[in-house]
Amino acid sequence: MKRGRQFGLLFLVLAVSFAACRQAPKDGRTDTYTSGTVAIAADESFQPIVEEEIFVFESLYPLADLVPHYVTEVEAVNLLLKDSLRLAITSRRLTPEELYSFNSRKFFPQQIKIATDGLALISNLSNPDTLISVSAIRDILTGTKTRWKDIYPNSRLGDIQLVFDNKNSSTVRFAIDSICHGKELAGNVSALKTNKEVINFVAKTPGAIGIVGVNWLSDRNDSTGLSFNKEVHVMSVSHSTQPTVLNSFKPYQYYLYNGDYPLARDLYVLVNDPRNGLCWGFSGFLTSYRGQLIIQKSGLLPATQAVRVVNVKDE
Numbered sequence: 001m002k003r004g005r006q007f008g009l010l011f012l013v014l015a016v017s018f019a020a021c022r023q024a025p026k027d028g029r030t031d032t033y034t035s036g037t038v039a040i041a042a043d044e045s046f047q048p049i050v051e052e053e054i055f056v057f058e059s060l061y062p063l064a065d066l067v068p069h070y071v072t073e074v075e076a077v078n079l080l081l082k083d084s085l086r087l088a089i090t091s092r093r094l095t096p097e098e099l100y101s102f103n104s105r106k107f108f109p110q111q112i113k114i115a116t117d118g119l120a121l122i123s124n125l126s127n128p129d130t131l132i133s134v135s136a137i138r139d140i141l142t143g144t145k146t147r148w149k150d151i152y153p154n155s156r157l158g159d160i161q162l163v164f165d166n167k168n169s170s171t172v173r174f175a176i177d178s179i180c181h182g183k184e185l186a187g188n189v190s191a192l193k194t195n196k197e198v199i200n201f202v203a204k205t206p207g208a209i210g211i212v213g214v215n216w217l218s219d220r221n222d223s224t225g226l227s228f229n230k231e232v233h234v235m236s237v238s239h240s241t242q243p244t245v246l247n248s249f250k251p252y253q254y255y256l257y258n259g260d261y262p263l264a265r266d267l268y269v270l271v272n273d274p275r276n277g278l279c280w281g282f283s284g285f286l287t288s289y290r291g292q293l294i295i296q297k298s299g300l301l302p303a304t305q306a307v308r309v310v311n312v313k314d315e
Helices: 002-023 044-060 073-081 096-104 134-142 170-179 195-204 253-258 278-286 289-298
Strands: 036-043 064-071 087-090 110-123 131-133 161-164 208-213 236-238 264-271
Touching: 036 044, 036 073, 036 278, 044 064, 044 195, 044 208, 044 278, 044 289, 064 073, 064 278, 073 087, 073 096, 087 278, 110 195, 110 253, 110 278, 110 289, 131 134, 134 170, 134 236, 161 170, 161 195, 170 208, 170 264, 195 208, 264 278, 278 289
Parallel strands: 036 064, 036 087, 131 236, 161 208
Antiparallel strands: 087 264, 110 208, 110 264
């Protein structure tokens, strides 16, 4: 009987060890849907909203630890392609070439729309001209118009100084692809490093125009989503070549929703994770009611929540 008990104990130990080996993931990861530590990448244009989403998610799930890297859109996609991380937040879907790269390695990433963003044009508070057309923006970007008088004949300002956040940012890509229709940007258009630097530069420079994501400007204390940063003007943009108060719009959510605001772009979470781990938990949260409510309060248009219509009187 004693020998039998020894063999039984040995079998039990081996069985437990075998089960543990089978459960241990081959890649060494131990994160689950709501716990563990993972790195993610996000376009720096969306840093304020991503930080808020992470804060609430980690408050709900204390065992979860998301480590964000705020980089350019180019870097975010490259990190995903190199398997350096499993989740990226960008303003574009993957290209056919990028999808082929993933598929050739037996990866099948998911691309989930979570919001629509408005690119805001900001000007100095001393600049009285706050209406502008898309065609005028295109002329500035391509160097056809370089002085404020070229757009507003009565303007007392001199040269136009247009600034972006970063030369590799999604904002620059949008300007080239969607505003300039593939034409290169003029030499007098410059890039700084971050959206915050753009706001600070425009606030101090009378002749400047900046292009930033609207979530950098939204007043979180305003439940209507109609208040912007008080350091700069947010310009009203028109599809028409002759902008007026009636045909020009600010990047409010309702104008993003009905297409009145011209400079709109979608926001995606790209997930390349074959395991049902923390990346999927966070992406699921972003599309949940609470995650979408955070997006709504940030000034972006949520992908799955209803839009509240508010009567607005623009400046």
